[in-house]
Amino acid sequence: MCSVKDCMFDGNDGEIPKTKEKDLSTDTLCRKCKCENADVLLTGQSGYCQACFLSVTNHKFRAALGKSKIIRHGDAILVDHSGELNSTVLLHLIKAGMSESAHKRLIFKTVVLYIDDTAGKTSEERDTLRRKIAEETTASGFNGYAVSMSQALNEGDTLDVKPMDQEINRENDSRLRAILANLSDDTSRTDFLGQLRRCLLLSAARKLNCNKIFVAESAVDIAAKVLGDVCLGRGAQLSTQASFCDARCADVKILKPMRDFAQQELIYYAEYHKINSVKPMHASGTPPSATSIQALSRDFTTQLESQFSGTVSTVFRTADKISPRVDGPRRGMEDNCALCDARLDLPSSGGEVTAMRAIEVSKLVSSKCVDASSPGNEENGDSNCLPPPDNSGCCNDNTECSCENNRKGQVTAEDVWRHLCYSCRRIFQNSEILRNSPSPLLFAVQQRVALKSMREKISDFLL
Numbered sequence: 001m002c003s004v005k006d007c008m009f010d011g012n013d014g015e016i017p018k019t020k021e022k023d024l025s026t027d028t029l030c031r032k033c034k035c036e037n038a039d040v041l042l043t044g045q046s047g048y049c050q051a052c053f054l055s056v057t058n059h060k061f062r063a064a065l066g067k068s069k070i071i072r073h074g075d076a077i078l079v080d081h082s083g084e085l086n087s088t089v090l091l092h093l094i095k096a097g098m099s100e101s102a103h104k105r106l107i108f109k110t111v112v113l114y115i116d117d118t119a120g121k122t123s124e125e126r127d128t129l130r131r132k133i134a135e136e137t138t139a140s141g142f143n144g145y146a147v148s149m150s151q152a153l154n155e156g157d158t159l160d161v162k163p164m165d166q167e168i169n170r171e172n173d174s175r176l177r178a179i180l181a182n183l184s185d186d187t188s189r190t191d192f193l194g195q196l197r198r199c200l201l202l203s204a205a206r207k208l209n210c211n212k213i214f215v216a217e218s219a220v221d222i223a224a225k226v227l228g229d230v231c232l233g234r235g236a237q238l239s240t241q242a243s244f245c246d247a248r249c250a251d252v253k254i255l256k257p258m259r260d261f262a263q264q265e266l267i268y269y270a271e272y273h274k275i276n277s278v279k280p281m282h283a284s285g286t287p288p289s290a291t292s293i294q295a296l297s298r299d300f301t302t303q304l305e306s307q308f309s310g311t312v313s314t315v316f317r318t319a320d321k322i323s324p325r326v327d328g329p330r331r332g333m334e335d336n337c338a339l340c341d342a343r344l345d346l347p348s349s350g351g352e353v354t355a356m357r358a359i360e361v362s363k364l365v366s367s368k369c370v371d372a373s374s375p376g377n378e379e380n381g382d383s384n385c386l387p388p389p390d391n392s393g394c395c396n397d398n399t400e401c402s403c404e405n406n407r408k409g410q411v412t413a414e415d416v417w418r419h420l421c422y423s424c425r426r427i428f429q430n431s432e433i434l435r436n437s438p439s440p441l442l443f444a445v446q447q448r449v450a451l452k453s454m455r456e457k458i459s460d461f462l463l
Contacts, residue, residue: 028047029047030047030048030049030052031047031048031052032048032049032052032055032056033049033051033052035049036049036050036051036052037049039053040053040268042262042264042265042268050272053268053269053272054269054272057093057261057265057269058093058096058097060260060261061093061097061257061258061261062097062104062106064244064257064258064259064260065106065257068244068245068255070212070244070245070253070255071108071212071255072108073107073108074107074108074109075108075109075211075212076108076109076111076208076209076210076211076212077108077109077110077111077210077212077213077214078111078112078113078201078204078205078208078210078212078213078214079091079094079110079111079112079113079142079213079214080113080115080201080213080214080215080216081112081113081114081133081137081144081216082114082115082117082216082279083114083129083132083133083136083277083278083279084216084277084278084279084280085266085267085270085275085277086216086217086218086221086258086266087216088136088270088275088276088277088278089216089258089266089269089270089275090214090216090257090258091112091136091137091140091142092140092269092273092275093257093258094106094110094214095140095141095142098110109210110142110143111142111143111144111145111208111210112137112140112142112143112144112145112164113144113145113146113147113161113201113204113208114130114133114134114137114144114145114146114147114164115146115147115148115149115197115200115201116129116130116146116147116148116149116168116170117149117193117197119149119150119173119176119177123170127167129278129279130146130164130168131164131165132278133146133164133278133279134146134164134165136278137164143163144163144164145161145162145163145164145204145208146161146162146163146164146166146168147159147160147161147162147168147169147200147204148168148169148170148172148173149176149193149196149197149200150170150171150172150173150175150176151169151172151200152196152197152199152200152203152438152440153172153175153176153179153196153438153439153440154172154438154439154440155439155440155443159200159203159204159207161204161207161208179192179436179438180192180193182431182432182435182436183427183428183430183431183436184429184430184431185291185292186291186292186295187232187292187293187294188426188427188428188429189292190292190294190295191232191294191423191426191427192427194294195339195340195424195427196438198254198340199339199438199440201213201215201254202249202252202254203440205252206251206252210252211251211252211253212252212253212254212255213252213253213254213255214255214256214257215254215255215256216258217256217258217259218258218259218261218262218263218266219259219260219261219262219263219312219313219316220262220263220298220301220302220305220312222241222242222256222259222316222319223301223305223311223312223315223316223319224294224297224298224301224302225241225294225297226238226241226242226315226316226319227297227300227301227315228293228294228297228298229241229423231293231297232293232423232426233422233423233426234340234342234421234423236324236342236343236345237340237342238319238320238322238323239319239320239321239322239323239324240342241319242259242316242317242319242320243256243320244256244257244259248336248340248341248342249341259316262312301315324343333447333448333451334419334448334451334452337419337420337421337424338416338419338420338441338444338445338448339420339421339424339427339441339444340421340423340424342421343421344419344421345421345422359422410446411434411442411445411446411449413432413433413434415445415449416433416434416437416441416442416445417433419444419445419448419449
């Protein structure tokens with residue numbers, strides 16, 4: 001232990017000793033070739049010269065595809081192209097990888113899909129944007145298709161996907177606007193649109209005979225979604241959100257080849273190749289930053305990253321290692337949410353303590369309409385934290401009834417609530433579930449109800 005008497009002073013108390021100056025010539029050299037001056041200085045990293053930066057960027061993209069060993073020769077890839085910077089750079093990287101001059105060039109079929117989600121603009125503005133994206137796609141040498149976001153309300157076999165140079169079908173735009181207006185807040189609307197976009201990508205991939213999908217999510221996009229999902233109750237889905245491959249659907253996989261790219265790298269890459277994005281970042285009708293949890297999470301992530309350069313990498317790499325504990329094998333698709341395809345998190349019928357059971361108990365305690373004489377509603381594992389079903393069985397016994405239930409295949413509101421995870425139920429918490437649900441969701445619920453009924457009927461005959 002040191003003491004005050006051991007300290008020696010030289011009389012220059014107010015002068016801070018200067019550290020040894022570094023050789024500036026070594027600091028400005030490229031960290032890879034160490035010959036040229038650094039033209040690119042990334043946050044928290046050393047600089048690169050222009051040639052080395054482009055080489056490292058292309059290698060990072062190709063390595064992401066090669067390490068996964070998911071893409072095979074002859075695969076058909078559907079590229080989600082929004083016209084923003086990320087998706088424009090993704091198209092350029094794919095084109096560069098497919099060029100004949102590239103070493104071990106990429107060999108797979110590429111189909112570009114543009115989803116028109118700019119519902120807040122006029123028809124002329126939306127058509128102008130679609131034509132610009134069509135010209136960009138044609139210049140890249142890829143086949144392009146377009147579809148309106150409102151087509152997600154149709155079933156998969158009735159999806160109207162057209163080439164980019166043709167007018168797209170917007171007949172369901174008014175219904176989509178009505179559904180969004182009936183949702184309680186911007187957080188629910190943003191979450192609902194995100195789930196619709198995912199379902200639309202999967203349906204379009206099946207219609208265009210593609211078995212894999214590329215999305216242009218960078219590291220900051222994934223980190224912001226991870227934090228937002230934690231706030232929305234999707235903590236069990238973090239590994240799926242942050243991993244390279246989203247394999248919730250067995251027939252179509254969603255891949256994130258740009259998840260290791262920082263946003264700064266994409267901006268520098270676009271500047272060097274003189275790439276101009278057709279649409280500015282996040283101009284697809286997203287709400288202002290202070291009105292939704294998702295936008296607040298993104299603002300928080302970007303601001304924290306500007307001060308601490310390892311924030312984004314720490315968040316999404318930690319989320320990639322977190323996976324939910326699964327007790328026993330999956331029985332079938334009825335164990336998954338009908339909207340997001342995640343495993344259902346309903347409270348089990350056993351005595352184990354879970355987060356969902358804690359929410360259920362809090363709901364029962366704070367509810368004023370609980371009948372104290374009937375405490376045994378949880379014996380069958382049904383969740384009382386669900387909103388009360390509306391018109392749950394008005395037409396199941398009447399085939400001539402013309403209400404919404406009968407037109408949707410006799411699916412009741414109680415069936416829909418039971419086949420949604422906690423976070424997806426929060427989307428429709430203050431709205432009529434049957435009127436605000438897209439047809440694919442009701443069809444998925446109908447399939448799950450039928451499978452469960454069939455399994456119960458044949459259970460006595462199975463060995």
